[in-house]
Amino acid sequence: MEKKSIQNTLLMGFIEDIKLRYKTGNIVEKFIFINIGVFIASLLFKVIFGLYKTNGDFIFNWFALEHNFSTLITKPWSIISYGFLHAGFIHILFNMIALYYIGNLFIQYFTQKQLVQFYVLGTFFGGLLFMLSNSYFPLFEGTRPHLVGASAGISAIFIGLTTYMPNYQLQIRFIGFVKLWHLAAIWIGLDVIGLVGSNAGGHFSHLGGALFGFLYVNQAANTKLNIWDKLSGIFTSRKKPLHTVYKSSKKTAPKSKNTDLTQQQIDGILDKISKSGYDSLTKSEKEFLFKQGKK
Structure with missing residues (x-):
């Protein structure tokens, strides 16, 4: 009985530790916890149903994205939920490593809410391109592929x-x-090459997410990045820089010499960040940005 009590105590301590890490973690860590939790739950369902020789892919069948639009009508949530499912340990391992590093770099310059928007809408557009490609290209004739994985959201x-x-x-x-655009070129290149491979549908979804990320950032207005309100203008011809957490808002009042000088300092610091990263700033430059952000 004493041994069992110790085991229960350790288990409860482990669960409480996981809860604490989830509550105190940033949005990237929360997404990783959710993906891992869903993956573990899917494995448990397979084991439990397998013991009774029944279909053990309950979560997969209900939340993975199927290849045709007719099925989407009966499971509309699947065009988002597939982005939290994974086909195996290696699949989720590489995706979560990528999400950790890319996501944490993203929230150094943008907000956590913006990351959620990119992940969810990247997943949506990735799923959309997956279904369109299955409906159009002869490559998929006679196949019934399903789509799972966070890669489309990560690509966005x-x-x-x-x-x-x-x-x-x-x-x-x-x-x-190595510059980011060099890594992005390799990232996209591998997906293009994979379009005729065994996971062609998956690579189409990656490109769908990437296309969304490119189009939105390239056309975003210089205001708070609220994708839900501005999605309808994604294909417009106006081209303005994306708002980041470092930029101060524009003022309509006439600019004085001091204002011009301050803007030049901000532009110089932002240029330094884009070339060498935030950590390359001096202490005085970081304090200057912090003060400007409060105005």
């Missing part, structure tokens, strides 16, 4: 970030400094 975040600051450099061990 990564390509959106790259579109905004393509010359931002990351230091990679054994390679050195």
